[in-house]
Amino acid sequence: MPINKNASQILATLISNRRIGVYHQLIFEIGDLVRFVRPGNFIAISVGGDSSRMILRRAFAISRTNDRGTIELIVSPMGSGSRWLCSQSEGSRIDVVTPLGTGFGIPSEATTALLVGGGYGSAPLFGLAEVLKTRGSRVIMALGASTAAKIYAPIEGKRAATLLKIYTEDGSAGESGRVTDSLPNLIEEHDARVIYSCGPMAMLEAVSQIAAEKDIAHQCAVEESMACGIGICMTCVIPFKTSSGEIKNLRSCIDGPVMDGELVQWHLVGKQI
Amino acid sequence: MTLDFGTTLGGAWFPAPIFTASGCASSGKELAQFFPLREIGAVVTKSIMVKARAGRPTPRMAETPSGMLNSIGLQGPGIDAFLIEDIPWLASQGARIIVSIAGETADEFATLARKLRGISGISAIEVNISCPNVENRGLVFACEPTSASEVIKSVRGIVGGELPILAKLTPDVTNIVTIAKAVIDAGADGIAMINTVLGMVINTETMLPHLGGKTGGLSGPAIKPIAIRAIYQVKEALPEVSILGMGGVASGKDAFEMILAGASGVSIGTASFGDPSAVYRIQNELREILTSKGFKSLREAVGYAHRSRGTD
Numbered sequence: 001m002p003i004n005k006n007a008s009q010i011l012a013t014l015i016s017n018r019r020i021g022v023y024h025q026l027i028f029e030i031g032d033l034v035r036f037v038r039p040g041n042f043i044a045i046s047v048g049g050d051s052s053r054m055i056l057r058r059a060f061a062i063s064r065t066n067d068r069g070t071i072e073l074i075v076s077p078m079g080s081g082s083r084w085l086c087s088q089s090e091g092s093r094i095d096v097v098t099p100l101g102t103g104f105g106i107p108s109e110a111t112t113a114l115l116v117g118g119g120y121g122s123a124p125l126f127g128l129a130e131v132l133k134t135r136g137s138r139v140i141m142a143l144g145a146s147t148a149a150k151i152y153a154p155i156e157g158k159r160a161a162t163l164l165k166i167y168t169e170d171g172s173a174g175e176s177g178r179v180t181d182s183l184p185n186l187i188e189e190h191d192a193r194v195i196y197s198c199g200p201m202a203m204l205e206a207v208s209q210i211a212a213e214k215d216i217a218h219q220c221a222v223e224e225s226m227a228c229g230i231g232i233c234m235t236c237v238i239p240f241k242t243s244s245g246e247i248k249n250l251r252s253c254i255d256g257p258v259m260d261g262e263l264v265q266w267h268l269v270g271k272q273i
Numbered sequence: 274m275t276l277d278f279g280t281t282l283g284g285a286w287f288p289a290p291i292f293t294a295s296g297c298a299s300s301g302k303e304l305a306q307f308f309p310l311r312e313i314g315a316v317v318t319k320s321i322m323v324k325a326r327a328g329r330p331t332p333r334m335a336e337t338p339s340g341m342l343n344s345i346g347l348q349g350p351g352i353d354a355f356l357i358e359d360i361p362w363l364a365s366q367g368a369r370i371i372v373s374i375a376g377e378t379a380d381e382f383a384t385l386a387r388k389l390r391g392i393s394g395i396s397a398i399e400v401n402i403s404c405p406n407v408e409n410r411g412l413v414f415a416c417e418p419t420s421a422s423e424v425i426k427s428v429r430g431i432v433g434g435e436l437p438i439l440a441k442l443t444p445d446v447t448n449i450v451t452i453a454k455a456v457i458d459a460g461a462d463g464i465a466m467i468n469t470v471l472g473m474v475i476n477t478e479t480m481l482p483h484l485g486g487k488t489g490g491l492s493g494p495a496i497k498p499i500a501i502r503a504i505y506q507v508k509e510a511l512p513e514v515s516i517l518g519m520g521g522v523a524s525g526k527d528a529f530e531m532i533l534a535g536a537s538g539v540s541i542g543t544a545s546f547g548d549p550s551a552v553y554r555i556q557n558e559l560r561e562i563l564t565s566k567g568f569k570s571l572r573e574a575v576g577y578a579h580r581s582r583g584t585d
Binding site for chain 1: 296297298299302303304306307319327328329330331332333334335336338339340341343345348485493494523543544545546547548549550
């Protein structure tokens with residue numbers, strides 16, 4: 001598969017930088033490029049400025065777009081690159097490459113979709129939920145995190161979901177327990193026909209197992225550390241069963257991040273194939 | 274006065290002196306979205322092996338101060354698929370092509386050379402005898418003059434005088450000049466240097482080596498002084514031999530420094546990860562620097578740092 005054909009390298013203006021709980025909401029103006037952004041696509045951002053010792057871009061899922069040429073990112077300032085980004089002031093011009101990667105496939109007919117998010121992995125699901133809702137689908141959203149502060153669920157985003165369920169491992173918000181524990185029931189109860197997921201790899205793997213048991217389609221946005229985001233470094237590979245039946249290491253920046261959860265070889269992630 | 278920007282490597286002529294680095298441009302398609310491939314010196318393709326190879330397990334990379342470690346382990350489609358899919362596409366773009374090859378034995382290198390002989394549109398072969406991401410350090414042919422020359426001899430024997438051969442060397446040796454002399458004596462037309470430097474990162478959370486392959490190759494600006502030193506030493510010992518230099522070049526100024534040390538061409542690797550248009554940008558920056566310094570040709574600047582002080 002080639003690189004996302006709409007990807008361009010531009011200087012984008014940071015027009016808003018707001019703290020939301022433990023995360024930052026960053027809004028970038030990317031002009032006409034916004035037309036090409038699909039739910040699931042990501043952006044690779046140069047961090048640290050000219051004299052930085054950080055030489056690699058940081059990749060972030062795009063959570064939403066709007067027709068005024070802006071995109072929203074939800075960033076957790078955990079590492080030195082994301083901390084630098086979250087410290088940038090409004091009006092900063094930042095070197096970005098976007099839109100990159102595959103997007104979530106949208107069913108051609110209205111259906112019931114179950115969206116499963118872990119931590120700030122929930123962010124791109126809100127943009128997806130809006131698209132699904134516009135196309136007449138019902139959206140059941142199940143979000144989980146270790147604790148309430150790490151749940152990302154903006155008020156405006158909630159409107160896109162027919163039902164929103166929250167799970168925390170420490171019981172500080174919503175129901176207590178893991179989001180994946182509730183999935184078999186949610187699928188049955190709402191007759192969900194497709195699952196979309198985004199979050200930590202362990203969660204995606206658990207969702208894949210449930211989707212396989214219930215025999216429903218599952219598209220997940222995978223996460224593997226990447227150096228370039230444009231398919232040239234070969235670091236972000238995921239073992240995947242291709243259409244020929246062969247298991248190959250595919251680049252998550254080009255053949256992903258959205259991949260068919262049934263075909264990702266979860267038991268081989270991090271293993272020699 | 275227009276600058277003569279052309280260069281010669283091992284007898285092959287290129288209209289511009291900036292190249293991609295093997296393993297940092299895949300087979301060129303991805304970068305073609307950011308600049309026209311035909312305008313750079315050549316695309317040096319990812320080292321290709323006889324058979325398809327899955328490479329090492331993830332994690333495959335770790336960013337380090339001004340650098341990164343990679344542990345890919347030569348993932349690739351194998352020579353047959355590469356010749357069918359990648360070479361014709363690059364040729365259709367008007368790109369000049371240097372094919373990088375890697376093998377586990379001298380015989381495998383010979384097999385690869387046999388497949389490449391007679392393929393039109395290839396400007397040169399880079400013989401990668403120095404990939405650090407292999408299980409057995411004994412397989413890093415370029416660590417030892419005898420094994421390095423054995424590989425070069427077998428490739429030379431197959432391609433005859435048809436295609437220039439560049440031997441890719443590692444700086445992880447006591448005396449790189451000894452290795453350079455050995456590969457030139459064995460029939461290499463030029464030297465490509467340096468490959469990544471063997472390194473390791475230990476994850477302080479898991480308290481285990483971070484990379485799936487444990488060790489990896491260090492690249493990026495952190496290794497540039499090592500590259501400059503190695504190129505300077507080889508140019509000093511073998512002034513007639515052309516060098517394709519690489520190692521941490523991220524700007525036109527870095528490329529200029531490498532040319533002063535003795536490189537006739539410069540490959541851009543890790544910089545492309547951080548900036549997809551780096552190859553093109555650096556080439557333009559270099560052109561401006563050479564012009565502003567008053568050089569009439571790139572050739573005049575090659576090895577210019579070797580003159581004695583006060584001879585301007």
